Amino acid sequence: MTAPTAAPAAAPHLADPDHHPSFTRGVFLGEIREDLVFPFPEPTAEERESLTAILDSFRTWADDTVDSARIDHEGHFPDAVRQGMAELGLMGLNIPEAYGGFGASTLVFSRVFGEIGARDAALAVYFGAHQSIGIKGIILFGTEAQKQRWLPRCATGELIGAFCLTEPGSGSDAQAMRTTAVLSEDGTHYVLDGTKIWISNAGYAGVLTVFAKVPVVIDGKPKQRVTAFTVDAKAPGVSLGKLEEKMGIKGSDTRTITFDGVRIPVEDRLGEVGDGFHIALEILNSGRLGLAAGSTRGTREIMNMAIAHARQREQFGRPIGQFEMIQRKIAAAAADCYASDAGWMLCAGMVDRGGVDFSLETAACKIYASELVFRTASEAMQIAGGIGYSKEYRYEQALRDSRINMIFEGANEVLRALIALMGLQQPGEELKAVGKAFKDPLHSLGAISSYLTGRVKRTLVKPSFTKVHPVLAEEADLVAENIHGLALAVEKALIEHGKGIIERQLLQERMANAAIDLFLATAVLSRVTSAIARHGEAGAIADLEAARLFIPTAMRRTRRAIRALERNADDTVRAVAARALESGDLTVPTPTDV
Numbered sequence: 001m002t003a004p005t006a007a008p009a010a011a012p013h014l015a016d017p018d019h020h021p022s023f024t025r026g027v028f029l030g031e032i033r034e035d036l037v038f039p040f041p042e043p044t045a046e047e048r049e050s051l052t053a054i055l056d057s058f059r060t061w062a063d064d065t066v067d068s069a070r071i072d073h074e075g076h077f078p079d080a081v082r083q084g085m086a087e088l089g090l091m092g093l094n095i096p097e098a099y100g101g102f103g104a105s106t107l108v109f110s111r112v113f114g115e116i117g118a119r120d121a122a123l124a125v126y127f128g129a130h131q132s133i134g135i136k137g138i139i140l141f142g143t144e145a146q147k148q149r150w151l152p153r154c155a156t157g158e159l160i161g162a163f164c165l166t167e168p169g170s171g172s173d174a175q176a177m178r179t180t181a182v183l184s185e186d187g188t189h190y191v192l193d194g195t196k197i198w199i200s201n202a203g204y205a206g207v208l209t210v211f212a213k214v215p216v217v218i219d220g221k222p223k224q225r226v227t228a229f230t231v232d233a234k235a236p237g238v239s240l241g242k243l244e245e246k247m248g249i250k251g252s253d254t255r256t257i258t259f260d261g262v263r264i265p266v267e268d269r270l271g272e273v274g275d276g277f278h279i280a281l282e283i284l285n286s287g288r289l290g291l292a293a294g295s296t297r298g299t300r301e302i303m304n305m306a307i308a309h310a311r312q313r314e315q316f317g318r319p320i321g322q323f324e325m326i327q328r329k330i331a332a333a334a335a336d337c338y339a340s341d342a343g344w345m346l347c348a349g350m351v352d353r354g355g356v357d358f359s360l361e362t363a364a365c366k367i368y369a370s371e372l373v374f375r376t377a378s379e380a381m382q383i384a385g386g387i388g389y390s391k392e393y394r395y396e397q398a399l400r401d402s403r404i405n406m407i408f409e410g411a412n413e414v415l416r417a418l419i420a421l422m423g424l425q426q427p428g429e430e431l432k433a434v435g436k437a438f439k440d441p442l443h444s445l446g447a448i449s450s451y452l453t454g455r456v457k458r459t460l461v462k463p464s465f466t467k468v469h470p471v472l473a474e475e476a477d478l479v480a481e482n483i484h485g486l487a488l489a490v491e492k493a494l495i496e497h498g499k500g501i502i503e504r505q506l507l508q509e510r511m512a513n514a515a516i517d518l519f520l521a522t523a524v525l526s527r528v529t530s531a532i533a534r535h536g537e538a539g540a541i542a543d544l545e546a547a548r549l550f551i552p553t554a555m556r557r558t559r560r561a562i563r564a565l566e567r568n569a570d571d572t573v574r575a576v577a578a579r580a581l582e583s584g585d586l587t588v589p590t591p592t593d594v
Helices: 023-028 045-065 068-074 079-087 106-119 121-134 136-141 144-156 276-312 324-353 359-389 395-406 412-439 445-460 470-503 505-539 541-563 570-583
Strands: 161-164 180-183 189-200 207-218 221-232 238-240 254-265
Touching: 023 359, 023 412, 023 470, 023 505, 045 079, 045 106, 068 121, 068 395, 079 121, 106 121, 106 276, 106 324, 121 136, 121 161, 121 189, 121 207, 121 276, 121 395, 136 144, 136 161, 136 207, 136 221, 136 276, 161 189, 180 221, 189 207, 189 221, 207 276, 221 254, 221 276, 276 324, 276 359, 276 395, 324 359, 324 505, 324 541, 359 395, 359 412, 359 505, 412 470, 412 505, 470 505, 470 541, 505 541, 505 570
Parallel strands: 161 207, 180 207
Antiparallel strands: 180 189, 189 254, 207 221, 238 254
C-alpha cells in the first residue's frame, strides 16, 4: 500500500545547518563561530515585564496551593493544582497567540519551566510533558486544521498533551519500534496497533502525539517508515495501564498506553509518511532545553536550602559554612550553576533567533544540567547531615526527583554519542573525500593540496575569540586552545579508527564531554562579557569570579578527555566488563567466599 498523495506537507527543518551551522559542530573543526554566541541573549523589556507578572503570579499561587511533600506522599496532584495551572494560563504559555496561547519566547518559557521545576519537579513534568513535547509537534508541524482543532483547548488546559514514543523494546532506538499504523483500503484512515510505555501525563491526556511504523511500497519493495500522528486519547481502542510507582516525581501520572485497532483519520497524520523520526528529533531537541532550565533552577533551590543550613548550623563553636570543605561544595555548585544557566540561556537565544542548528547545544545543556542537579542534591544532603536523610526535609525528595533527568528525553549516554557522531560528521566527510583523492592522485592534486594546506593551517594557527571582554583574555585563550586541541585529536582519531569509531563509545564519550565543557565555557565568556558591559567590572565581580572558577576547572577536564583519546585503559575496561558479563558476577571471589 502507498501513502495518499494529498497528505499535508511537513514543515521545513527548523534549523538551516548549511547556512547557519552549529557552534559545537564548528568546535570539532577547530572553529569558533562567535556570531552564534555573541552577544549574550537578554530578555527584551516586554519579556521582562511578562516574566515578572508570570513569576509573581505563580509564586503567590504556589505558596498557597502547591504542597510538594503532600504531592510526593499521595502520588498525584490535587484538583486545585491542575486547575490553578490552567487558570494562570501556564498550560498555553508557548502556544501561539493565534490559537489562544501566550506565545512566549523560548527564553521566557524556559525560565518559567525552571521556576516550576524548583517548586515541584513532578509539576514541571506535567507542564513540560504537555507543552515541551506533548503538543510541540502540532505547533511545529501541524496543518492549520490540526492547530485549530487541538491548540485552543490545549491552551486553556481543557486538553492535556502527551508524547508517545518509547516502547517495551525500543527507547532511544526509535527505529526498533513495533507499533504500526496501517492505511485502510479506501485511504481514509490508519489503523493503529501497539504499546507505548513510560508515558508522562497518560492519565490526564486528551491528545497524544504517537509515533508508529507505516507499511509502504518503495521501488516495488515493502518498507516501514516511522510516521507521526495526533491521536484523540479518548478514541475507541486506546487504553491505559496501571499508574507506575516511581522512585521520584511521584505526582506525575506515568502509565503504559495501548492502541488496539485505533482508527486515525488520515488528516490527523503529522507531516509525510516517513517524517516521524525527524519530527521526534525536532520535538526532543527543543524539549530538552526546558529540562535543562528546570534542572539548573532546581540546583539553585536545593543548594539555597543547604546554604541556609550551613549559615546557622554550628559545630566546634562556629557555623559549618565557615569550614573550607563545605565552602568548596558551595563554590563549585555556584560556578557550575552559573555556567549551566549561561548554557541554556545562550541556547534559548539560538532557538528564538531561528534558522540555527541547535541540536547539539540543547543536548549539551540537558546532559550538564541533569547531572548537575543530581550531584548537587547529593551535596546538599551531605551539608545538611542527618536531617538531609529525613523525609521531614526536602533534601531526600530532591535527590529522588532529580535522578530521572539523566534518563528523560534521551539517556545521557545516548546524547553523548549523538554529540560525538554528529560532531564527527563533517571532519569525517572531509577525510573520506581526501582518501578518495589519494586513490587517484594525478587527477586530484587540487583536493589533496587543499587538504594538506588546511591541515597545516589547522595545526599551526589556533582559533581565537575577538568579542570577549579583555579582562577575560586569559580564560578565552584557554578555551580557544582546547578547541584547537580537540579538533586535532578528532582528526587523528578518525585517521586511526576510520568507520570503526562508530563502535568506540568510550572515545565518543570523551569527545562529547570535551565539546560540552567547551560550549559551556564559551557561554560563560559570553555571559560575563555582557554583564561587564552592563555593570562594569566592579558590578560584575560575582560573574567574573564564577568564570574564573568554572573555566579553568572545565578546561582541565577537557584536556584530560583529549589526552585520553590516545592514552587510555579502554582495552582493560572492555576485558573486565566482558568477564563480569560472561560470569554474571561483578568480580572475582574474595578469599573469604565459601
